[in-house]
Amino acid sequence: MADAVATDTRTRSEPGFFRRNKLAIAPWIFLIPALIFFAIYVVIPIFESLWLSLYQWNGLYDADGNSTAVWVGFDNYVRLWSDPNFWTSLRNNIAWLVLYMLAVPAGLFIALFLNQTVTGMRFYKSMFFFPFVISQVVVGLIFGWFYNPDFGVVGTVWKAIFCEETTNILGNTTFRCERPVPDILSSEQWATYGIIAAGLWPQIAYCMILYLTGLNNVAADQIEAARLDGAKGWKMLWYVVVPQLKPATFIAVVVTVIGALRSFDMIAIMTQGGPFGSTNVLSHYMFEVAISEYGERYGYGSSIATVLFGIMLIFISYFLWRMYQDEKGGR
Amino acid sequence: MFLNLKTAVAAIALSAVAGTAFARDLVINFDDLNPGPKKGFEDAVEKFKAENPDINVIVNINDREAHKTAIRNFLTADAPDVTSWYPGNRMAPFVDAGLFQPVDDVWEENGFNEDLAAIKATMSRDGKIWGVPYSYYQWGIYYRKDIFDLLELEEPQTWDELLAACGKMKENGVTPFTIGTKFLWTAAGVFDYINLRTNGYDVHNALTAGEIKYTDPRIVATFENWETLINECGFVDNHASMSWQDAIAPFANGDAAMYVMGNFSVDGYKNAGLTEDQIDFMPFPTINPDVPRAEEAPADAFFIPTNAKNVEDAKKWLAFVARPDVQTQWNKTIGQLPINSKADISDDKFIQQGFELLNSATGLAQFYDRDAPAAMAKAGMEGFQEFMLDTSKKMDILQRLDEVQAEVY
Numbered sequence: 001m002a003d004a005v006a007t008d009t010r011t012r013s014e015p016g017f018f019r020r021n022k023l024a025i026a027p028w029i030f031l032i033p034a035l036i037f038f039a040i041y042v043v044i045p046i047f048e049s050l051w052l053s054l055y056q057w058n059g060l061y062d063a064d065g066n067s068t069a070v071w072v073g074f075d076n077y078v079r080l081w082s083d084p085n086f087w088t089s090l091r092n093n094i095a096w097l098v099l100y101m102l103a104v105p106a107g108l109f110i111a112l113f114l115n116q117t118v119t120g121m122r123f124y125k126s127m128f129f130f131p132f133v134i135s136q137v138v139v140g141l142i143f144g145w146f147y148n149p150d151f152g153v154v155g156t157v158w159k160a161i162f163c164e165e166t167t168n169i170l171g172n173t174t175f176r177c178e179r180p181v182p183d184i185l186s187s188e189q190w191a192t193y194g195i196i197a198a199g200l201w202p203q204i205a206y207c208m209i210l211y212l213t214g215l216n217n218v219a220a221d222q223i224e225a226a227r228l229d230g231a232k233g234w235k236m237l238w239y240v241v242v243p244q245l246k247p248a249t250f251i252a253v254v255v256t257v258i259g260a261l262r263s264f265d266m267i268a269i270m271t272q273g274g275p276f277g278s279t280n281v282l283s284h285y286m287f288e289v290a291i292s293e294y295g296e297r298y299g300y301g302s303s304i305a306t307v308l309f310g311i312m313l314i315f316i317s318y319f320l321w322r323m324y325q326d327e328k329g330g331r
Numbered sequence: 332m333f334l335n336l337k338t339a340v341a342a343i344a345l346s347a348v349a350g351t352a353f354a355r356d357l358v359i360n361f362d363d364l365n366p367g368p369k370k371g372f373e374d375a376v377e378k379f380k381a382e383n384p385d386i387n388v389i390v391n392i393n394d395r396e397a398h399k400t401a402i403r404n405f406l407t408a409d410a411p412d413v414t415s416w417y418p419g420n421r422m423a424p425f426v427d428a429g430l431f432q433p434v435d436d437v438w439e440e441n442g443f444n445e446d447l448a449a450i451k452a453t454m455s456r457d458g459k460i461w462g463v464p465y466s467y468y469q470w471g472i473y474y475r476k477d478i479f480d481l482l483e484l485e486e487p488q489t490w491d492e493l494l495a496a497c498g499k500m501k502e503n504g505v506t507p508f509t510i511g512t513k514f515l516w517t518a519a520g521v522f523d524y525i526n527l528r529t530n531g532y533d534v535h536n537a538l539t540a541g542e543i544k545y546t547d548p549r550i551v552a553t554f555e556n557w558e559t560l561i562n563e564c565g566f567v568d569n570h571a572s573m574s575w576q577d578a579i580a581p582f583a584n585g586d587a588a589m590y591v592m593g594n595f596s597v598d599g600y601k602n603a604g605l606t607e608d609q610i611d612f613m614p615f616p617t618i619n620p621d622v623p624r625a626e627e628a629p630a631d632a633f634f635i636p637t638n639a640k641n642v643e644d645a646k647k648w649l650a651f652v653a654r655p656d657v658q659t660q661w662n663k664t665i666g667q668l669p670i671n672s673k674a675d676i677s678d679d680k681f682i683q684q685g686f687e688l689l690n691s692a693t694g695l696a697q698f699y700d701r702d703a704p705a706a707m708a709k710a711g712m713e714g715f716q717e718f719m720l721d722t723s724k725k726m727d728i729l730q731r732l733d734e735v736q737a738e739v740y
Contacts, residue, residue, distance in 0.1 A: 058428075060406075060424055063428075065408075149568075149569045150580070169482075169505055170478065170481075170584075183569045186720070272514075274571070274713070288709070293399060296424065
């Protein structure tokens with residue numbers, strides 16, 4: 001570019017620089033507003049938190065406005081290594097990643113099931129899509145009540161089977177149970193799975209809608225041909241339909257991976273990372289350490305954010321690389 | 332939300348005129364929008380204005396959680412002349428960052444060293460006093476008097492009496508204690524009390540100051556007593572999925588008979604349909620008779636930021652809020668206890684019992700999560716909850732807390 005400008009001034013100044021490079025410059029002009037905001041709200045904060053992760057800081061400035069941060073180098077990362085809560089969170093993140101993947105096949109099967117012409121199908125489709133439309137916070141609340149051992153569905157059903165209704169010392173109605181009602185969200189072993197199950201509900205709907213659009217594009221003649229060749233059932237699905245759904249599968253996997261890694265709302269609503277930190281994931285643990293009432297350790301929180309960023313970067317670079325390859329192949 | 336917006340607009344308008352306004356503006360940031368506390372504060376402000384007509388008092392009231400976030404900014408960026416905050420370790424980060432100024436002279440001039448003696452240690456850090464408290468409340472055991480009467484139980488004075496009473500309750504199908512540990516801090520109340528009764532105030536302070544370990548034999552003894560309480564008395568099932576308000580349900584239904592709580596919970600019992608005759612208050616029983624009795628009494632206070640513009644009038648306000656007549660009126664409105672020993676109290680039975688209790692105490696603890704630094708408090712309270720769910724993990728938990736302690740302090 002600099003060369004172009006230089007030659008331009010030396011030779012005739014007849015067509016202006018902007019005029020000649022219109023095609024090259026125009027996209028940048030349109031991109032500038034987005035780039036500025038992207039830089040301010042995404043790129044610069046990433047570097048800031050990388051930088052902050054090398055400090056110990058409680059988020060306060062002194063009376064003159066100077067930061068009270070203290071440089072500690074890689075101390076925060078050393079502490080992360082020996083922090084059991086960090087490993088619990090990381091393990092839970094992996095559980096989320098693995099189990100969240102169930103949304104992809106589940107979404108596919110529901111899509112196949114809904115991909116038929118029956119009266120009122122639009123209505124059923126929108127019912128299945130409904131959980132994706134409502135806010136994650138609402139989903140979390142609903143499932144929180146669902147699991148509640150006192151007044152939730154789980155508790156009520158359990159009481160109907162294993163408990164008998166009696167009156168207590170004051171003559172009020174109460175329940176006496178052979179086995180205590182399962183308290184899913186307060187159990188160290190089950191709480192994470194309980195939340196993942198809640199998270200799957202909207203995620204399956206999302207994958208389903210992706211596959212429904214994908215199924216519209218499945219070539220009817222290929223199905224026909226395969227049928228003539230005697231393919232049916234699973235074979236038809238696996239060898240004829242699924243390969244044609246590859247683009248939809250790719251997007252479904254991408255959104256599911258990202259959804260699993262940034263699972264935060266459900267945990268914040270349903271358990272706040274409890275009982276005793278056993279349902280934390282990295283994003284929530286970071287929040288807890290840095291911003292919540294008992295946090296105020298911004299440096300340490302930033303180091304968790306950095307680790308999460310690293311993990312995400314692996315997936316995102318792979319996806320970007322894949323997309324780049326596809327684009328190249330398509331050209 | 333609307334109120335927040337209003338205060339925000341007011342704050343912006345304020346900062347716009349602040350430069351030109353005369354020097355007698357006094358800006359006070361307060362942290363409670365609930366009707367009772369808000370009225371108590373506003374009434375006090377009116378009285379202060381009437382007594383000091385030359386001071387133009389400007390008030391910003393925010394809700395509690397928003398205040399906790401906002402104070403971290405406004406102390407540096409746009410400091411008021413006075414702000415409400417909490418003593419103990421909660422004030423420590425701001426004191427250490429040099430964001431509050433010491434007010435020893437206010438205490439000296441107004442005789443607070445005597446009148447507010449019980450709370451002085453809590454308001455101090457690095458040998459200086461940093462604020463003036465206006466209210467506190469007692470903790471203890473709230474119990475169902477009707478159940479106690481039915482079982483012919485007296486208020487247990489000692490640990491053995493408590494365990495015996497629990498035995499009788501369980502025989503009759505009553506769970507002795509209710510609690511909701513979902514938000515963790517309720518468990519810290521139980522821990523604090525057993526610790527205060529087993530080891531006393533000094534050990535509580537030494538523990539929360541990081542001077543003794545969690546595996547120290549004295550703390551282990553506290554946990555052993557707690558284990559006894561869990562096994563022989565017992566708490567309601569599913570407490571880990573309940574908030575403190577949820578835990579009122581079994582109490583109100585008569586399934587559970589006792590609740591280790593702060594006095595703010597009385598409103599909750601009454602809203603759940605219980606009458607004053609059905610509920611009563613008792614101090615947590617003695618465990619070790621040689622330990623002088625200390626109580627939990629979290630206080631609310633006012634502080635002067637270092638960047639305050641009108642320090643002179645801010646100190647007038649601080650002297651004002653601790654005056655006996657002001658504290659009497661204020662605490663009647665909000666249903667809490669005045670700290671000034673010369674103040675009067677309302678004739679509410681819980682307030683009267685609390686006043687008697689706290690005035691005869693040898694030490695006042697703030698609360699585990701106000702006395703211990705944030706990171707320690709979080710880990711500690713998670714440990715307490717885990718212990719309550721599975722007492723066999725006791726030593727593992729204590730060892731882990733030792734590790735956290737080593738890192739935090």
